[in-house]
Amino acid sequence: MTDDPVIRLRGATKRFRGASGVHTAVHDLTMDVRPGEFVAVVGPTGCGKSTTLSLVSGLEPASAGEVLVRGEPVRGIPAGVGYMFQQDAIQPWRSVLDNVAAGPRWRGTPKAQARELARGWVERVGLGGFEGYYPHQLSGGMRKRVALAQTLVNEPEILLMDEPFSALDVQTRGLMQDELLRLWAGSGAAVIFVTHDLEEAIALADRVVVMTAAPATVKASFDVPLARPRDVEEVRLTAEFLDIYREVWDSLREEVARSREQAVKAEGGRRVA
Amino acid sequence: MSHDAPDAGAAMAAAAQMTALRTPSDLDNAAAIAAAGTASRRRRAVVWTVRVAAIVAWLVSWEVSATYWIDPFYYSKPSAIWHRLVDWFTKGTAQGSIWTQIAATLEEAVIGFVLGAILGVVLGILLGRSRFLSDVCAPFIKAANAVPRIVLASLFVIWFGLGMSSKIATALVLVFFAVFFNAFQGAREVDRNLINNARILGASRTQVLTSIVVPSATSWILASLHAAFGFALIGAVVGEYTGADRGLGLLIATAQGSFDAAGIYAGMIITTVIALLAEWLLGGLENRLLRWRPPVAGAEAQI
Ligand SMILES: Nc1ncnc2c1ncn2[C@@H]1O[C@H](COP(=O)(O)OP(=O)(O)OP(=O)(O)O)[C@@H](O)[C@H]1O
Ligand SMILES: [Mg+2]
Numbered sequence: 001m002t003d004d005p006v007i008r009l010r011g012a013t014k015r016f017r018g019a020s021g022v023h024t025a026v027h028d029l030t031m032d033v034r035p036g037e038f039v040a041v042v043g044p045t046g047c048g049k050s051t052t053l054s055l056v057s058g059l060e061p062a063s064a065g066e067v068l069v070r071g072e073p074v075r076g077i078p079a080g081v082g083y084m085f086q087q088d089a090i091q092p093w094r095s096v097l098d099n100v101a102a103g104p105r106w107r108g109t110p111k112a113q114a115r116e117l118a119r120g121w122v123e124r125v126g127l128g129g130f131e132g133y134y135p136h137q138l139s140g141g142m143r144k145r146v147a148l149a150q151t152l153v154n155e156p157e158i159l160l161m162d163e164p165f166s167a168l169d170v171q172t173r174g175l176m177q178d179e180l181l182r183l184w185a186g187s188g189a190a191v192i193f194v195t196h197d198l199e200e201a202i203a204l205a206d207r208v209v210v211m212t213a214a215p216a217t218v219k220a221s222f223d224v225p226l227a228r229p230r231d232v233e234e235v236r237l238t239a240e241f242l243d244i245y246r247e248v249w250d251s252l253r254e255e256v257a258r259s260r261e262q263a264v265k266a267e268g269g270r271r272v273a
Numbered sequence: 274m275s276h277d278a279p280d281a282g283a284a285m286a287a288a289a290q291m292t293a294l295r296t297p298s299d300l301d302n303a304a305a306i307a308a309a310g311t312a313s314r315r316r317r318a319v320v321w322t323v324r325v326a327a328i329v330a331w332l333v334s335w336e337v338s339a340t341y342w343i344d345p346f347y348y349s350k351p352s353a354i355w356h357r358l359v360d361w362f363t364k365g366t367a368q369g370s371i372w373t374q375i376a377a378t379l380e381e382a383v384i385g386f387v388l389g390a391i392l393g394v395v396l397g398i399l400l401g402r403s404r405f406l407s408d409v410c411a412p413f414i415k416a417a418n419a420v421p422r423i424v425l426a427s428l429f430v431i432w433f434g435l436g437m438s439s440k441i442a443t444a445l446v447l448v449f450f451a452v453f454f455n456a457f458q459g460a461r462e463v464d465r466n467l468i469n470n471a472r473i474l475g476a477s478r479t480q481v482l483t484s485i486v487v488p489s490a491t492s493w494i495l496a497s498l499h500a501a502f503g504f505a506l507i508g509a510v511v512g513e514y515t516g517a518d519r520g521l522g523l524l525i526a527t528a529q530g531s532f533d534a535a536g537i538y539a540g541m542i543i544t545t546v547i548a549l550l551a552e553w554l555l556g557g558l559e560n561r562l563l564r565w566r567p568p569v570a571g572a573e574a575q576i
Binding site: 057059077081082083085087088089090091092093094095102103106107134135136137147150151154 | 464466467469470471472473474475476477480484485488489491563564565566567
């Protein structure tokens, strides 16, 4: 395994034209992800985590700086990228099975074969029996699982996940986390996993990256030297886990507080104006 | 009461069998479904009774007042209209068999509808997805839409003659604008997330168009098709009214020429029935195509 990073952000900056002038969502962000590495990203709400993922996926071009995937500058969507969006993005007019089969179909797999693949993934995310349901007949958590299957069926080498499990109940979330780790271990994919749940971040990742309050840039990066394979439920209870948790939380807490201050200030500014 | 006994026995046996086969919650479900079915049937019966009563009251009061107070020469009356309809269908009209007239109008309306709808959908989606094209075309479309389209019927008679093509053209223009604006809006309001997701999953530009944009715009387009068939009929009838050798519009124009109020009403009624039939057919099509949509009032899925 070469250790050349598959994902490399060099001083990446993203600005948006907003209602009140130019808004910088991501500022001078530098980070690398090695092949097969699982990186969790945490940071205060609205700081620019989703924007960072959209830069890597090629959906948004960077305003400044470099975004490289496998050493190539990102122009358009790089091959082998899977991206599970924060918002619902499954097709309401397709059944669960056809939603999951959509990726392979678009990539040219024959229909019968695509459906066979999809059936396996629908089982794996625990939706067996719901193949013929339309999205409006599913719960929010079930729709998330459809999105997960839809992304994983393409067997991405680079997996971008934006708060994939935040809509799930605690038990299902635990199951899905274990399932994700199992699937990932066999795939060798590089993962960037955005979450608000610090426990989830530490339990899953090789490394936790803490982002600053808006505009986002990397504040600190913490290695998680917990042994694999991990059982998500059990690893939380170890002393090592708690040590890491305390360390990362100390770093994250300041940013969350800063983000709150910013929000209060912005609110005050609006009141005055 | 000895003859009751076998019945009761059979009922008991059936009940025993049912409880053996079904769990209590199945029984509850069955009972709830049956109760909901009865309630909705009763509601429907009441609605229909009130509707029929309203029509009867209206027709009777019209008939009575036309017989005693107002002049039926101008306002006609239900019995006269009925006789005219019976006449048309049994003996034919002054212009020939009534079926020929209906077939002519229907043919013009259907051809105009299909062509106008195809044109409207294709151009609507194209302009909806291309910022450049829509910027270029916007003023022209707005101007064309502002033209009083009924007047075009006269122009088309000059251009295409008294035959079918002038009516088809009128119907086409009316349908086109109704469908175009909806298709345009539908194509424009496609959820960005859906498109991004499809692109990430590997869809090409054409695949995004056919499997994301078109299905999202479908509910908009279908909604416009309902009204559009009505427009196609109006286009055909107005076209015939302006100048033709057959069709329902010609019947109405002839009736007007001879101060035959009953004839005008009879023509109106036939046109209305055709429009309602078409509406019913299109409704069926819409339900088939939009099976994926949640039921509007939630009436189907919950009890
Ligand atoms: N397309 C856009 N146009 C304008 N501004 C945008 C756009 N996308 C994001 N932003 C702004 O960029 C900032 C960062 O947004 P982003 O979605 O990346 O935050 P986030 O860290 O993912 O937040 P959360 O944790 O709540 O999901 C926000 O202030 C947002 O308003
Ligand atoms: Mg986000």
